[in-house]
Amino acid sequence: MIGYYLGLAARSLRRNVVLTVLMIVAIAFGVGASMTTLTVLHVLSADPIPQKSDRLFYVQLDPKKQRGIHEDPDPNRQMTLLDGQNLLKAKKGDHQVLMTGGNAGIDAQRPDLPPFFLDDVRMTTADFFTMFDVPFIVGTGWTAADDDAATRVCVISKALAEKVYGSTNVIGKTLRVEKDDLRVIGVIDNWRPVPHFYDLNTDTYGKGDELFVPLSTGIQVNVGHSGTMNCWDDHTDSQAVGAPCEWLQYWVELDSKDKAKAYKDYLVAYSLEQKRAGKYERDPNVRLPGLMEWLRFNQVVPDDARLQTWIALGFLLVCLVNTVGLLLTKFLRRSTDIGVRRALGASKRSIFVQLLVEAGVVGFVGGVLGLLLAWLGLWAVRHQPATYADLARLDAPMLFATFALAVVASLLAGLLPAWRGCQVTPAAQLRSQ
């Protein structure tokens, strides 16, 4: 019967083109506006590493001085080099990484390519590549031994490899970073987690890192630090071991809740130990948020993206109310047709389904048009100055969601009119003829 109802819907919609177009346009504009803003929200709030985000935890300690505790009772957002190195040595997680963003001058040593400045450098420890499932084209990352020895090695992005060497087959070649030569041991494929979850101190929706060097090596070859650095006491070298400055990120991978609980207990014990040793002043104040919790805590999704989404959904609601009115008019004008069908054996349920299918067809066509409008809307978003602008594209789930939203919205809009339509008293309609 659904095929029959679809045919009837097509006839009915052709019967009054103006009314049909009005309904489709109302649905399309509502869906188009909603999907534009929902797509932006979807991109910005997506899980950047869904296959293991539930196993990645961000580590926070509180080595600050007692003074100012009322102004800042929270643990630090970043890690000191000393704490990071201590936690790394303890190896209490399945994997752990200490890192920070950086910048460096690169000399390709090619006459046709002048030295250039790279501000997408990551100074990190070895587990980074394993923990974050970084895709390699050739080669691998380095080892913990390389971290310890500050080996002169690096991993580069495909884009940097092609820029400097014109190829990705570059294992063993040297790359001059600042004034030192680093040996290329791996080339990674295009990799741009959105958001840039592992370091929210640099561009949250940036293009991703292009050069990876061991943290110890980076410090030795004078790779510059990028990101936030907070210090709370006198110091001479903010990047020295033991300096009272937070400037690194520490992530740990733990594959069970029990391990996460044990790790948090370990952090408390570590803080106590530091206090007893006179290195910490405050009582243990630790946090171990999961990846998604960390993103929420840092409010990575801009407030205006949420606001725009609510406004667009409100607009959709207005469009739906209009569609309800138009469908109601359309269905009740067909009371005689409905009366005849009822007289010929259609049950109320049959009429209800028939009318709902018609509403669904309006929704589907509105969805197609809404999709075009959403594409147009996203094109406009991509031309905005926001850092996330170029990410605003419809993916397969959002494409499906567009049609689902359009059809569900129009079915909802069709419920009341279809209900009223199926309540038509056939006798009254036929008598009125």
Place this chain on the structure above:
Amino acid sequence: MLQMTRVSKVFRTEMVETHALRALDLEVNEGEFVAITGPSGSGKTTFLNIAGLLEEATSGEYKLDGVDITKLGDRDRSRLRNEKIGFIFQSFNLIPDLDLFDNVDVPLRYRGFSRAERKKRIEEALERVGLASRLKHYPAELSGGQQQRVAIARAIAGGPKLLLADEPTGNLDSQMAREIMALLEELNSHGTVLVIVTHDPEIAARAQRNVHIVDGVATDLERGHSLVKKAQA
């Protein structure tokens, strides 16, 4: 076939209570042709609507082909209406944007017949009313008489036992009216029960039984004569 016992219908508004039918007792047997007559507003159409399961009686009992319809819900009543009853209306009530084939198809769709079965029945029904060659025509392309023939084809395509007709010739000239009546009588001669609501004494005279309704009260008259005499007087 049709058995009504003390069937009443009351229409109520805030201000007025109208008794359209008062304790109507009526039995129509297999193969009968019954005319329902009476002045305008007497309750004829209300009777037809209740008989055709388009309206529910306020009180009383109604059995159609042995089934007590007072106990049925909308779905079962609709199925019974679809299987047992064919409707013919004064204003034909064809669906204007469906061609003849699709118009006759309407009740068959709700019956759940296969495509082949529906096609066979549609072609047979239109053949029977002499319009087999105009399957793809639309109602607006036909004369009033032809439209009523399509309505009859639609009514009989599902093979109902009971045909209910409300002034079936009311919108037709006398020649067409005679043709339509001949067609309905032919269907009746093959065993279909025919109940016609009419003002037309000529049609009433052709019926086997006349039921006269005045102010919601029905009187079973002899075969048409009294009504014809009254009309002639």
